[in-house]
Amino acid sequence: MFSRYKKEPAAQPVATPPKSPAASPAAPAPEAASTAVARKPVQKKAAEVASNDRDRKRKERLGEIKIELHRELLENLNLAALENAAEAELRSEISAIAGEVLESKNIVLNRDDRAQLNKELYDEVTGLGPLETLLQDESVSDILVNGPQQIFVERFGKLEISDVTFKDEKHLMRIIDKIVSAVGRRVDESNPYVDARLADGSRFNAMVPPIAVDGSLVSIRKFKKDKLGIDDLVNFGAFTEEMAAYLQAAVSTRLNVIVSGGTGSGKTTTLNALSSFIDDAERILTIEDTAELQLQQTHVGRMESRPPNVEGKGEVSPRDCLKNALRMRPDRIIVGETRGAEVIDMLQAMNTGHDGSMTTIHANSARDGISRLENMIAMAGIEMPIKAVRSQISSAVNLIVQASRLQDGSRRMTSITEITGMEGDVISMQEIFRFQRVGLTPDNKIIGHFTATGVRSHFSERFRLWGFDLPPSIYDPTTM
Ligand SMILES: Nc1ncnc2c1ncn2[C@@H]1O[C@H](COP(=O)(O)OP(=O)(O)OP(=O)(O)O)[C@@H](O)[C@H]1O
Numbered sequence: 332m333f334s335r336y337k338k339e340p341a342a343q344p345v346a347t348p349p350k351s352p353a354a355s356p357a358a359p360a361p362e363a364a365s366t367a368v369a370r371k372p373v374q375k376k377a378a379e380v381a382s383n384d385r386d387r388k389r390k391e392r393l394g395e396i397k398i399e400l401h402r403e404l405l406e407n408l409n410l411a412a413l414e415n416a417a418e419a420e421l422r423s424e425i426s427a428i429a430g431e432v433l434e435s436k437n438i439v440l441n442r443d444d445r446a447q448l449n450k451e452l453y454d455e456v457t458g459l460g461p462l463e464t465l466l467q468d469e470s471v472s473d474i475l476v477n478g479p480q481q482i483f484v485e486r487f488g489k490l491e492i493s494d495v496t497f498k499d500e501k502h503l504m505r506i507i508d509k510i511v512s513a514v515g516r517r518v519d520e521s522n523p524y525v526d527a528r529l530a531d532g533s534r535f536n537a538m539v540p541p542i543a544v545d546g547s548l549v550s551i552r553k554f555k556k557d558k559l560g561i562d563d564l565v566n567f568g569a570f571t572e573e574m575a576a577y578l579q580a581a582v583s584t585r586l587n588v589i590v591s592g593g594t595g596s597g598k599t600t601t602l603n604a605l606s607s608f609i610d611d612a613e614r615i616l617t618i619e620d621t622a623e624l625q626l627q628q629t630h631v632g633r634m635e636s637r638p639p640n641v642e643g644k645g646e647v648s649p650r651d652c653l654k655n656a657l658r659m660r661p662d663r664i665i666v667g668e669t670r671g672a673e674v675i676d677m678l679q680a681m682n683t684g685h686d687g688s689m690t691t692i693h694a695n696s697a698r699d700g701i702s703r704l705e706n707m708i709a710m711a712g713i714e715m716p717i718k719a720v721r722s723q724i725s726s727a728v729n730l731i732v733q734a735s736r737l738q739d740g741s742r743r744m745t746s747i748t749e750i751t752g753m754e755g756d757v758i759s760m761q762e763i764f765r766f767q768r769v770g771l772t773p774d775n776k777i778i779g780h781f782t783a784t785g786v787r788s789h790f791s792e793r794f795r796l797w798g799f800d801l802p803p804s805i806y807d808p809t810t811m
């Protein structure tokens with residue numbers, strides 16, 4: 332039965348026939364022993380509590396059978412041969428092995444449970460176990476694991492708890508290990524957090540105990556094959572046609588743009604959409620911690636910075652990438668997120684011929700974004716009078732686009748602000764468009780509309796000279 336993917340029998344004729352654990356109780360695996368012990372009080376409690384949680388019990392039972400079967404599968408499958416196995420073949424192999432083991436244990440499962448078990452075993456052997464279902468679910472955009480028993484997912488902008496769980500912390504750790512070892516990293520007590528990219532491009536971060544107090548914390552930002560484009564964002568109400576026309580003029584005429592926003596507010600999505608306005612003839616270099624951007628242009632060089640390895644060596648910081656990028660004859664530089672010392676080089680690049688560069692920062696408003704830039708410069712150890720810092724920022728950055736995730740889960744471009752220069756010690760700015768909130772529906776949806784502020788763009792002459800003659804009505808608050 333375990334035909335092609337079964338391990339060759341080992342040379343030593345040890346009496347541990349893998350298919351009949353019932354007959355080899357001599358050395359139960361430690362995990363099995365602890366499962367059996369841990370199970371009892373739960374069952375007792377369940378019996379006391381109610382009969383209506385049959386479903387939960389069924390899940391528990393399936394979980395236990397699965398752990399046992401999984402161990403047997405790992406013992407029996409020839410993992411090297413597995414790599415080249417066709418999916419259908421492997422599925423039928425796994426189902427056959429599971430069938431044999433169930434039979435040998437006199438366990439009868441109904442058809443649905445069998446199918447579910449086979450799927451989970453397949454995911455466990457080839458993929459990321461319980462996470463696999465969520466990764467395959469197109470409607471899930473973020474997966475957030477708070478220890479083995481609690482997994483939240485984000486669907487359509489809203490967080491909800493999922494019914495997927497890990498068996499225990501050990502199980503969760505095994506999956507984390509699988510992910511990080513695939514990218515040559517390690518995570519353990521002495522090295523308790525890690526950033527990685529999954530095979531499908533999803534962004535992955537994990538932090539393990541003891542730093543994570545109640546069990547490992549995992550966050551996954553799923554990779555969207557088709558990133559939202561400008562039209563999608565306009566259709567979703569993230570901004571208006573007029574704003575899109577303005578942004579097109581801004582990007583095409585090589586203004587330096589910063590997308591500012593909170594966590595998960597849509598910064599990367601916005602940056603990606605804005606990049607679509609860049610001319611196909613330009614050479615674009617992108618620098619990211621985890622490569623998420625999907626530029627449509629032909630001439631794109633992508634860089635991914637690298638944290639230090641376990642021995643603390645081999646780091647290639649975003650700043651290193653950026654410095655190097657400047658020697659690579661870019662027309663534009665796009666930095667996925669500016670959060671540290673690379674800000675110096677970014678501003679310098681923006682000031683010295685690489686105009687049209689773009690980045691994102693973590694901030695709650697345009698003004699806040701400027702303060703963040705000032706802080707980053709100070710933290711980078713640059714001793715410069717504040718006026719000089721501000722003057723550097725004001726001449727480098729032309730536009731701040733604020734992305735926000737509102738309380739109803741919707742993501743909107745809540746403000747587009749131009750930086751127009753300095754007035755004394757203060758950077759002067761003017762808001763061109765904003766999202767005006769007016770209320771809340773009974774089911775907590777935000778009511779509001781986008782509006783121009785009535786201020787004409789500081790760059791309108793530049794737009795005109797470059798052939799983007801926007802109609803004055805675009806700046807008129809009464810026409811939007
Ligand atoms: N306007 C929008 N409408 C609907 N979904 C959106 C919108 N903008 C972004 N999203 C979705 O929201 C999620 C988060 O977006 P994104 O990765 O761009 O955020 P971010 O601000 O870069 O997050 P982080 O701070 O983690 O880097 C993604 O799944 C993305 O597809």
Ligand SMILES: [Mg+2]
Binds near residue numbers: 598
């Ligand atoms: Mg991002």
